[in-house]
Amino acid sequence: MTIKTLLDLKPGESAVVERLATSDETSLKLMELGIGPGESITFLRKAPLGGPVEIELMGYRLCIRRSDSEKIYVQTKAAT
């Protein structure tokens, strides 16, 4: 079991959100979008040149900025 941030994931890798290290307001927004503790997320790709990261969750795709993705701690399933 390894805990890392969303930004550390490799393309195609899935993980479960462990906790959000964001402000309450940001957490609320992220959780409304489905990025909350216990939700599983697949990392798709990083946009080039420091652009946002694309993730897939609940069957839809979302781009979020790298700065936000660094505050989302996730737990990968594979390494238990």
Add this chain to the structure above:
Amino acid sequence: MSKPKPQPETAVPTSETAKRRALILAVGGNPNSGKTTLFNRLTGLRQKVANYAGATVEKKTGIYRTASTDVQLIDLPGTYGLTPKSEEERIAAEIILGLNKEISRPHGVLCVVDSTCLEKSLYLVLQVIETGIPAAVLLNMSDELELRGAAIDSGELSRILGVPVLMISATKGTNLKELESLIDSWPHHATAGGGAVNSPLPSDCPSTEMRTGIHGVCRVSDCPSSEFCQLLKIPSLPKVAERRRNARDIASAVLKKPLEPHPWSDKVDAVVMHKFWGSLLFAAIVMLVFQAIFSWAQPFMNLIDSAFSAMAGFVRYALPAGFWRSFLSDGIVAGVGSVVVFLPQILVVFFFISVLENFGYLPRAAAAMDRILHSLGLHGKSFLPLISSYACAIPGIMATRTIENRRDRLATIFVAPFMTCSARLPVYALLISAFVPDIPVFGRFFRLRALTLLGLYAAGFVAAMVTALAMKSSWLKSNGTPFFLEMPPYRIPDFRSIFLHMWDRSKVFLQQAGTVILAVNIILWFLVSYPKKPGPGVNGIDAVRHSYAGRIGTFIEPAIKPLGFDWKIGVGLLSAQAAREVIISTLTTIYSVEEQGEKREGLQKALQKDMTPLTAVSLMFFFAFALQCSSTLAVAHRETGGWKIPALMFLYMNCFAYAASFAVYHLGLLFGHL
């Protein structure tokens, strides 16, 4: 086409009062749920578009007639939840609760759900149902769900949620008959308040003041009606997590067959998101949009222009000389013409934006551009409005609608007029060909004239970026809401919806901007034409000097002298306030020279005699930065819902221009070569 009648404040009128029942229903849903497509399909051309008072959020209402009901549909802003964190969410929550001053509480909410991502969408549905308002769930894009081999047990979903559920496809028109009978027998279930939909909020609600801000969150804890206002309170995060869990459980209970991946979305993404091909495609699309705005719209603009000139000519021919002839031909007809002439560009911009957005390209392009634009204080979605502004700031500012974040949107609106629009081009062309020698610089390929033009384009761009940076680090500092963009699967655009959207934008522009622009043009016409100098054979320079415009020009001469401008340019600047290129016809009048087609040689010679090259350079810099366009101000007023932003834009840009011209003129004098 009839206007929606003001609805009575009470609950559903029964058949005793009128044969046809009147109903107010809100249409809510996530962005990209096909909410607007459904709204367009149901209401057709019977729509009204305005802004919510004091807000940048668009208020769209329309009439939908079923067999026995006249439904006033309210298109709620697309949101993921209802807890007010943005203007959109606040307005959606207020309408559902009946707290909005402009719209009486709807009799129910139609929740439009993208059935291919049910779990995501159920969060909002659960929140709507929690408020106790009668609701129905419309599982939209049922055709796409079927295509992807999945099935939802809508009966089961209806049983769990306790509200009617209908599978529909807004693009294909599937099951809309069923929707009609659903509406005809509205409401379907008793709510917590026994079906009453009037707002139970006490009239002396202490939190009203707090709700007027952007973050309309109620912070009053010991309120008697707090149960009702739950929505306006920031919920505890466990509450949000619980709603999310419910959504997940419900979705897994009703999804009978799982979704297969979208058949071709990944294949398109492989190209669009590719480092090399993606960038190439991006450049090609930007070029195409640019080309379309500049060239393809031009013949239509010329056509409109010559139609209005012909009309003005006819008026001049038909009426005897005097007030009415001049007022009708130069005031009204020319004024209306100067508004309508922008229509082709607006239509082209909105055609491309709608197609690219509906297809799903726009969010991807915005994501790609976000890094660069974000570092300048803007947003990935600012790029199309800014590109459009190179043609004309009007469609550019109107295109900022796609930016959800209010601050990012205001910043984009604010800097858009710095982009070198096509109206500056004839002014630059005139001054450059009159004053800049056609000599090569830096070897054979670059010529001074082209370089000057390029420099003016660059100056506008740099000014925009500096302004954006300054604003976002102070006044419009981002409030830390996370950036996110949904990447919907690629979809074939619904052209019916696109044409309605284009029609909407044109109507909005003509109605709301048109009235202001026309009024300004009439005032300017009056200032230039009156009072008439008595005596025969007076025209040109004397007549203009005698007019109010001439007097104002003379009056402001001391103020513009430090820029190298005299009263004649002062009059030109005044008239350029209607539209930048008007300065040319004004100067033509002042110098009493005949316009010789496109070459304007007469005017060039007159200017060369009367102006130093340094003054010309100073004037070009003034045009690069100044906001001399009443249409832009009128559109900014509409889009920002008030005069504050346009007034600030006007002051800021004109001070910027003044400072730049001042610096250029005085540096020039100092070095003294020019």
